[in-house]
Amino acid sequence: MQSMNYPFPGTQNESMGGYKITNLGAPTESGDAVRWDDLIGLNYIIGVEWDTSSDSSALKHIDAYGTEITKTAGQWTAWFDAHPIYANMWRCLLSAAGAHTFGANARGDGLTLDGTAGQVMVRIPKFYIKSEKVGTKIRWWISPVAFTGFEVHPAFKQRGGTERAQLYVGAYCGG
Template sequence: MIHPTPTRKETFMQMNDAMETRLYLVNRALDAGLQPAEALGQARALWDFVQRPYGADGAIEAVDYRGAIGADGGVVGIALHENGAWRRVDAAGRTLHHERTYFDTHPVWAGIRDVPTHVDVATVEIPCFWVRSERRGDERLWLVSPCARPGYRLHPAFLRPDGTACSVLRVGKYPASEREGRIAGEAGNKPWTGVTIDDARERCAALGQGWRLYSIYDLAAIQLLMLIETGDPDMQGALGRGNADGGGVKPTGETSAVWRGIHDLWGNVWQFIDGLQLAEDGEIVLWSADMPGGDDWVATGARYGPGEKDGYPVDFHDERGSGFDLSPLFLPSEVETDKEAAVIPDRVWGHWSGRATVALSGGSWDHGSRAGVFALSLRNPRSSAGSSIGFRPAFAL
């Protein structure tokens, strides 16, 4: 369909509507008690959120429907006590007693939506957010903000290889399937397996500019949002068992492992994770946290804590340095063989020393309660390929 070109008058009216809406959003943020700089940042984030699904005409109505923005700027987070207990928190570390339905009105979670693409790959779009990780007393906190704030950084999942920021991240709604040698991202298909991680990277890049393989930063962003929303790391218990109890691989989209439209984040088949590898001596090597997604890899100098040991996480790496920051990632620094002594119920398989290895996430169809969105294997070389390993495309917009 050919759409008529707007007249100069119509264009002016559209611009005027947009300006009025932006001013309204700033005033709403100021009325909520934010300082001017934070109010502007909050208004920008809200404008980007509401104008995409609603347009300028419906933006004010949408914001009014979703309620006032609190003086905390919408900051929510999760805290892990040294005794292993998790709790939702606000920016000050106070316990939040929100029901899960609260997140349906939060600018980040409410902005997660299904988006079709011109390459016939169904995706789920996640709005950008800012993150802060720190230790306070006997707790470790991960905080999420829908806008820029002092002490917070844009989550690396929303950075392009050239270091510029993305407004949204799109991840494959389903693991990749195959059609005539190309990726098909639809429900009801057999996951594409039997490829190496380098094959998977090439298949994703072949979709066009901006497409890449699902990365450690994408995974970490989703893990954090899921953890804050559910308040519990046991996603099998909170959301669904998934295909993890035997019987072989199922078609994409036919398991109960679903979060906000993203299917098969655990169980069914393992998924290659780009942007993370371990060197022969166990050193953690990552995509640059400032320019992720290209050929800029950073040797962190940090050794993977559990080494060759398999088990369940009890703590996470939080080292920082030039070009890297492990604190937003849920990369175990210590594991226990006893699940009851752990803080995450998903299993981690350790590094095989003496060879460089890549990362797989989620577990497969026969991993039972060991599978989950935090399940991680760090023992496979780059040449690994098999019927239980698949992959997922992502797109930085």
């Protein structure tokens, strides 16, 4: 299949670069070609790679194929702000009854964040994980979509195996 370049998610700015998507695979058993939504979803698979043979603990950012992603600090900020997992992590207030109240943005602007109006939490949308070890390299990926080889992160599984669409964690360290 011919190589194609797709911009980073959430932007049409070509200066942001893009992933080079190749070898997308054969049509499915039903004979359908790869769906456009699945193709776009590949841009949302991100991960890190650790080379255990190195003296450094530095991690590389990688794409769906394990290729290193290199961006400047400003480009990373814009890209993460548009990523479907990270962009949907929002600070909120959670009442004793479990009702949530969101502010004007992910920071929680407009909310009383001192704990007097409710528990100050961060909502995290469900995501899927995958890992592999090849030689001395260990790779971990996350995806908002359950691609082949990915499984829902265990934090989103309740007792009995029921999956939750989101979870809440404390925004601040409790004392």
